[in-house]
Amino acid sequence: MIRTHGLTKRFGRVAAVSDLDLDVREGDVYGFLGPNGSGKTTTVRMLLGLVLPTSGTAEVLGRPMPGSAAEVLPQVGAMVEGPAAYGQLSGRRNLALYDAAGRGSRQGRAGRVDDALARVGLSGVDKRPVHAYSLGMRQRLGLAQALLTSPRLLVLDEPTNGLDPQGIRDIRALLLDLNAAGTTVLVSSHLLAEIEQTCGRVGVISRGRLVVQDDLDALRGPTGRQLLRTAGAAHGERAAAVLGRAVEDRDGERLVVRGDDPAAMVAALVAAGVPVVEVTPERRTLEGVVLDATGAGSDDFSVTDQGRVGAA
Incomplete structure (x- = not known):
């Protein structure tokens, strides 16, 4: 659905995007992660033909961009750098104008607008002027615009910006429903928690380069370590003595143990009279992957509404 090769954009001496090779496959919910200023939005704008690359190539829906924009863009729904709208007009009127500017026929326009508003939860406020909308409502309206054409590909830049936790959950559910119905989704975001709960494939960009x-x-x-829980702190201490240098950390009854053979580990503990309640393989978190790949520090990240970490 999206494939780039060596995609590069320079602004004078500054390389906003360098030698980018994206691979978004049909049916993906693809999370495009990176801190602000990493090149995410510049990349999205190149994919949509809004910015010309300095070098490299981009294909969207199997066609070269921006050369095939007239053929490709009617099949793509997009929201980039926040929604655009006429503030004095209602959300409904804005969508009708947006639909009229596209290839949608006049016949069926009201139904398309109704459906888009309902999908993003704006049916009850569709006649209110947009200048009275909150930031979250504007985000929903921008997403409604992107959905008007029933796109094959949906490209969204920070779609949950300004939404409350319930709104974030609603948009997450909507994107997963659209994907289940056949829409490929590219979500550009700095929120690790949202990407982790929504996406099946991930690309991480740092300083203009794709690092993951x-x-x-x-x-x-798996990290090659096991998370082990014994039946109490005293047993945890005994387990640490039995396993010796393989124990990397212990907190009371809980241990982190280096090794990829949990059966042998449990057998050794049971033979020593240590009751084991639970043992599970430790897995890497997306947060850890991103931090390792980008070399980002704590100053580059902030806590989201849901208590998870996301790039600022």
């Missing part, structure tokens, strides 16, 4: 691109399950693979 893989399936989320592969990125969150």
Whole structure:
């Protein structure tokens, strides 16, 4: 659905995007992660033909961009750098004008607008002027615009910006429903928690370069350590003595143990009279993957509404 090769954009001496090789496959919910200023929005704008690359190539829906924009863009729904709207007009009127500017026929326009408003939860305020909308409502209106054409590909830049936790959950559910119905989704975001709960494939950009691109399950693979819980702190101390230098950390009854053979570990503990309540493989978190790949420090990240970490 989206493929780039060596995609590069320079502004004078500054390389906003360098040698980018994106691979978004049909059926993906693809999370495009990176801190502000990392090149996410510049990349999205190049994919949509809004900015010309300095070098490299981009294909969207199997066609070169921006050369095939007239053919490609009617099949793409997009929201980039926040929604645009006429503030004095209602949300409904804005959507009708947006639909009229596209290839949608006049016949069926009201139904398309109704459906888009309902999908993003704006049916009850559709006649209110947009200048009276909150930031979260404007985000919902921008997403409604992107959905008017029933796109094959949906490209969204920070779609949950300004939404409360319930709104974030609603948009997450909507994107997953659209994907289940056949829409490929590219979500550009700095919120690790949202990407982790929504996306199946992830690309991480740092200082204009793609530093990670893989399936989320592969990125969150086992670390080679086991998380072990015994039946109390005293047993945890005994387990640490039995396992010796393989124990990397212990907090009362809970231990982090280096090794990829949990059966042998449990057998050794049971033989020593240590009751084991639970043992599970430790898996990497997306947060850890991103921090390792980007070299970002705590100053580059902030806590989201849901208590998880996201790039600021």
